[in-house]
Amino acid sequence: MNYSQFLNMIPEATLMLALVLVFFADFALYKSERKTFVLGVLTGALLLCQLVPCFLAEPATAFGGMYVSSPIVNVMKTILTLGTFIVVVMSQKWMASNTKLSGEFYMLVLSTLLGMYMMMSAGHFLLFFLGLEMASVPMACLVAFDRYKKKSAEAAAKYILTATFSSGVMLYGISFLYGAVGTLYFDDMAASIELTPLTIMGMVFFFSGLGFKISLVPFHFWTADTYEGAPTPITGYLSVVSKGAATLTLAIILMHVFGRLVEYWEPLLWIVIMLTITVGNLFAIRQTELKRFMAFSSISQAGYIMLAVIGNSAQSLTALTFYVLVYVAANMAVFTVISAVEESNGGRTDMAAYNGLYATNPKLSLLMTLALFSLAGIPPFAGMFSKFFVFMAAVGGHESAPFWPYFVVFIALINTVVSLYYYLLIVKAMYITKTEEPLPTFKNGAAINWSLAICTIGILLFGVCSCIYEWIDKAAVAL
């Protein structure tokens, strides 16, 4: 056996190492009071080390094509690592007041991340499935991490049940594909897949499994309940990191493995995306519970992310990855603020808790506003650029100017206006709505401030600094 192929798996290998180190450190620090902090710093440092090998640029394979490492996947890994890092940083405050099991928390986070890595780098449906499950199961534990809250347990139960169900449907789909093509390797399948009802059925069933992860309509029902019940940092993690991994994987598999079925998966995407964006928005409008609200917002954002794939070109992958990067910054900022507010008012996350926030906590409100503006796509924040690139990617890549991609983009544009309305509801609550007893001024603590600082830099700079987009573009073209 040629061991040098392990060198192509440096991201996974370092993550494994981090997992083991945190595990032992957790034992060694058993009685220390500063355990959470030390572990957090350790995890964070290891995550940051992760960023270095992620810059590996050359496409490479290991284990006979089971594992594939490509530049764009490495870029996405870097972005997700950054997202995870922010989650780890922002969860400090929550952890300090809610749980003593910090070691477990970090390990679970790291193992879901490892699962996502595997899923993204898979070159074979088996490894892909393993990665997916490896990301799903610890995620359920994380959702249930608030052990003394019923809602948390309920959320986890709903999550794991739906996840199991969707995995079943997906495996069913994969078995169809195996039956029709006779291989589970991505490359082989791409080469020999034929257009038959069986493969189409397999593809849709497979699609629904990842659709669950991304929470595309109609596979999204678990989202609101789970997001609401899960601890806030985990909700952020679910909405950003988990989603980012699944979208890129789905995009690569659709464009690469099902390349020959493009006439079939494109209509599939049109329908699903229009449904996702619209339904997500319609539900979001009426929400007063902020975490449920963000759940529906993230459903519609997922629709925007997938919109890029319609273009079926390298530009699509660039736009998708860039969107995820921008989304990481904006959404994490929102969840950090939610978490900070939640911790200082006894766990309330309804919108009324934000009334008059500007009067007492002006800086926090301002950052929240920036993040919401970015989510809504208002220039000059990064969100406007990412939406622009996604729209460009969606209508580009076609020979002529076909009707449907433009139509889908048009629907998405109208929905942008709707989303602006509901994002501004929060801004209105913070700035305009008068209240008798606004939340008293509170101190954020260093962890929250750091997390907010990173996110805000991202919101302000990711769009304006064109080099980031170009860097992603280079990686996407090299795929």
Added chain:
Amino acid sequence: MIYELSYLILLLPLLSFLVLGLAGMKMQHKTAGLIGTCSLSLVTLLSYWTAFAYFTADRVNGIYQTIVPYNFTWLPLGNLHFDMGILLDPISVMMLVVISTVSLMVHIYSFGYMHGEKGFQRYYAFLSLFTMSMLGLVLATNIFQMYMFWELVGVSSYLLIGFYYPLKPAIAASKKAFIVTRFADMFFLVGILTFGYFTDSFSFSFAGDIVMGQGTTPFIEGNIAKAVAAGGFIIPTALVLMFIGGAGKSAMFPLHIWLPDAMEGPTPVSALIHAATMVVAGVFQIARMFPLWIEYAPQAMSIVVWVGVITAFYAAAVACAQSDIKRVLAFSTISQIAFMMVALGVSLPGHHGAVLDNHAQLGYMAGMFHLFTHAMFKACLFLGAGCIIHAVHSNEMALMGGLRKYMPITHITFLISCLAIAGIPFFSGFSSKDEIITACMEYSPVVGWIMTGIAAMTAFYMFRLYYGIFWGTENKEAHAHHTPHEAPLTMTLPLIVLCVITVGVGVYTTIAGFAGWGGSFGSFVSAAGTDYTIHFNTQIAATSTVIAILSICLATYIYKGESQPIADRLYKTFPKLHRAAYKRFYQDEIWQYVTHRIIFRCVSTPIAWFDRHVVDGTFNFLAWGANEGGESLRSWQSGDVRKYAVWFLTGTVALTLILLCI
């Protein structure tokens, strides 16, 4: 590389803007002012250094090279891309020197002038923002970058005009300036997009390639050729549209209406933005696009000429009747910018192969030269006016008179600048204006004589202003409880510096022009980048000097005395003419009528109705639908996991069926 620090020229003012804008209110006035001034001093040094390096660098075949130290793609859009970068060529380097010099003088001057004002820090923050934007505008490597900074310049001008925002006129003036220039900029943008759409490029690199006869890159030439192939009118149309934008910024008739009102801003701002730098952006734009104008749109250049001639005459006529000293200077600025426009416009094509003939060179060089000299003496005049306003607390000429005894330094510098603008030999304005008139004469004697006449009017109204302020009857009543006094050193020093430049440049170029020496302005800036030696046409020089002196004598005769019988008699003889000129020939009223009565009533009202009923109705309907939809969909989200699974499976099967059916 020598130019590798050039990015600091843009970065330093930006940083100082950010620091002053974000933390300024916590600082002492003095600290804030010092931060702004120090960063600008560094910028000035860097600019001088860049200019020195650039103009002493080896030329290739006697031609200055276009140098692009930095350029990167900011936003790729298919074939097109928006770049950001720094471009150095003779005109941008010359502008660097002008902008940084005047801006530094204004920074220093403002220490005295704005002393103790509320919002001192905000003032310096805006000055930094303006300087950064203006430098970015002239250093742009492509027309889109130029447009971005162009708008930034507009914004900072808006902010500074409205600096005294508690005062109603200041707000009205700032809004007027912003709206009028934005209206013109709309045409600019359309021009840019037309140009970009047909040529697939926003880049300025053609400027270095086509006319100056260096190795033309096929890419750019192909682009221009593509646009020409698509229709010969495209490039002229785009250029004229861009010119409308430039005319708005440079206050050309009839878009000049914002500039006199912009005098509501602090006087140093008027000196910097509304006399020396921003208002010449339109001239700079024409100069930047000059190779395209003479190559592809020579006929359209007559539009530039005639707009310039009309503006120059109109503004000079109005300036003769104004009583507010800043308004006089404002109209004089409009008139002088029009001189520059005319100079560029009369540069007809006539190049033989790669080398432009004398004719095209002359107008271009003269326009740029006048831009340079005008920036210096007009800034000096405005800053001098600032000292006077500081001393008598009013803009009205009626409250002045006899000030020469109280303010000797201001008096002398003001006089020198007046002599310069009037075109007296050995002062800088003479050399540049004379070249403009020579170029006009070669273009057409009619234009030449009209411009000579306007130059005479210039000398007349400037000396009317001068005598009104410094001679004539002293208004003892107004000065009774408050004797006017000379301004502090921070304010007089900039005056002296600008004056020294005016005289120094004037003396050297006058002698060099008569003697035919090199090393004059033409050696630095010329259309082809070559060494252009200025030779005065003795006949024209003599004529215009004599006419200027005659006008000055006339002004002296009418306005110098304690009482002014002739002036009074003139008012009585032509009351209507005087009133019309005083009211700026009712231009504002005409605009008011056109916008309020015609556009608002006949166009805007129906559109507003349509907007309120049809558009709003549609969106209200959408919102209502969205709300109702959200309400009725709620039952889906029941919280029952079994139902979720059913929906999941139904969805999957339904999607499969849909796909199988198509």
